[in-house]
Amino acid sequence: MAESYRNRSESDRRSGNYRRFRDISVSERILNTAFLLTVGIGYLVALANMYYTHQGRDGKAGLSIDDVMVAYHGSHNQTRLGSAIKGIMEPNLKYKSDKDVILQWIHNGAEEPEYQERIAPILNRDCITCHTPAINPSLPDLTQYAGVAQVAHSGGATLPFLIRVSHIHLFGIAFILYFIGKxxxxxxxxxxxxxxxxVIPFAAMLLDVMSWFVTKSFPEFAYVVVASGALMGVSMGMQILVSIWQMWFYSTKTIEPEAT
Ligand code: HEC
Structure with missing residues (x-):
């Protein structure tokens, strides 16, 4: 079986039975080129979209690795409680020094034991006059840990969000990569x-999506997100450029065809 298969592909190779760009009509070349160019432009627009959704997340203009970390992992520097206590809610503190106590607690991970010990007394004294659901249901509930934790963590991407984005991403991009590859x-x-x-663009895409989930827990993986995303873009771009070049500008007369 294996033997006959090999023989077949040998004879195909010799007689050039595999389709090459020289075998397709001009109409098909035009169709292919229109598709490849549209996908290429679509990819550039996707990059621009990524820039505008992620840039500045770390508080600095422009896109950096920190923005990617904040997007997936979150950041202790960017919680609603932290911003409020450094800004509009600061005057409500009876003692200014409590600001640093709260910020330190957020930085340490906003865990419950330390909350009960050091944070709850401050909030109960200075904040819950307003931040009680019975009084102001629209304000963050600062009377108990669950409510405080919501504003003290900036979780980055949530699991349901990542799952939704990755299933759209995998289905959509798989189609695009398949047709480009064909x-x-x-x-x-x-x-x-x-x-x-x-294979490279598919592998890079899978690695990219997997590393989103890992980055949620381990921010250093943001480097893998960026590297695999870049690898996918570059490998896809190479396929597009090489295909368009060979379709229109490449003379095949002297070269023996090879197996697919
Ligand atoms: C006099 C009432 C009052 C007190 C006291 C008060 N707050 Fe507020 N707080 C508000 C109001 C009103 C808002 C909504 C402000 C807005 O949306 O612009 C708010 C909003 C917030 C928010 C949400 C900000 C956001 O991201 O939307 C946080 C967090 C917060 N306060 C924390 C605190 C803390 C901590 C204290 C105690 C040190 C405190 N507040 C004391 C009235 C109060």
Missing amino acids: IFLLCDMNVIVKRIAV
């Missing part, structure tokens, strides 16, 4: 390079 297979090139090249 076109790219018509290129003339070293067959090993080609086999690896069609």
